[in-house]
Amino acid sequence: MFFGNEGGRPCLPEEARSWTWEGGPAWFSTADRPVPACEPVLAPHSKVRCPRCVRRVLRLSWQVFADGGRHLRCDCVACGALVKYIKPDPWTNPDVEFRAAGACGH
Numbered sequence: 001m002f003f004g005n006e007g008g009r010p011c012l013p014e015e016a017r018s019w020t021w022e023g024g025p026a027w028f029s030t031a032d033r034p035v036p037a038c039e040p041v042l043a044p045h046s047k048v049r050c051p052r053c054v055r056r057v058l059r060l061s062w063q064v065f066a067d068g069g070r071h072l073r074c075d076c077v078a079c080g081a082l083v084k085y086i087k088p089d090p091w092t093n094p095d096v097e098f099r100a101a102g103a104c105g106h
C-alpha cells in the first residue's frame with residue numbers, strides 16, 4: 001500500500017491524505033475513504049538480514065518507548081534475535097512497506 005501526505009510525498013499511514021495499493025485504480029482521499037488497518041513489512045528487495053542466523057524471516061512491529069516515542073523494531077522469526085530498529089518513514093527508508101493487516105504473504 002502507498003500513502004501520500006499533503007504535499008504528495010510518501011509518508012506513514014497516519015499522516016496520509018491519500019492512499020492506494022499496488023495496481024489500485026486510483027489514489028483515494030482519506031476524507032472519502034479512511035486508511036484501512038495496515039501493518040509494516042520489509043520490502044521484498046530489502047537487504048536486511050538477521051546477523052545471528054543470516055535468515056531473512058523477519059518481522060516488524062511497533063514498540064512504544066518509555067518516553068512515548070514509537071519505534072519500529074525488526075525481529076528474526078527464526079531465532080528470535082532483535083535485528084535492529086529501523087526508520088519507518090517510507091520517504092527515507094525504501095525497505096519498509098505497508099500491507100493490509102491480516103493479508104497473508106507477498
Ligand SMILES: [Zn+2]
Binds near residue numbers: 076
Ligand atoms: Zn535469526
